[in-house]
Amino acid sequence: MSKHSRYLPLNKLEAGMVLAHDLLDKMGHVLLPAGVNLTDATIKAIAHHDVHLLSIVSDAGEQIIDAEELQRQLQRIDYLFRHASDEGAMQTLRQFVVHYREGLAS
Incomplete structure (x- = not known):
């Protein structure tokens, strides 16, 4: 796979970013599947599930983390x-x- 991923805290997420891996709840149920484009509403909803970091798709040349x-x-x-x-x-x-x-x- 030519795409890489990086982990970002919720406060660094922006609408339009793409989820790199399935987001699972504590029971293992899929909250959001990999490949979903994040929106402001989904980012806000994720905060209610005690999620602190998300794996986001990034280009190979993009800085992975600050x-x-x-x-x-x-x-x-x-x-x-x-x-x-x-x-x-x-x-x-x-x-x-x-x-x-x-x-x-x-």
Whole structure:
């Protein structure tokens, strides 16, 4: 697939953006299918379902996330892996996650 996706917080969503993955509720039911063009009304409705980030389709050359969001995500990764050793499988997994978030993974 030539399209990439990025995660955006609800306050960064705009009408016309395209949902990259199905949006599921807590029970696994599809709220919105992948490929839906977001409208102002759907963005407002999504907020009532305790959703904080959405996967949005982006072009390959488009900046994946802004610097502030990337920093927040990297801090979260550090927190999640805080008990992992500096070597071994957990460190390898951490590196893969960091590369994914930085947009370096293919």
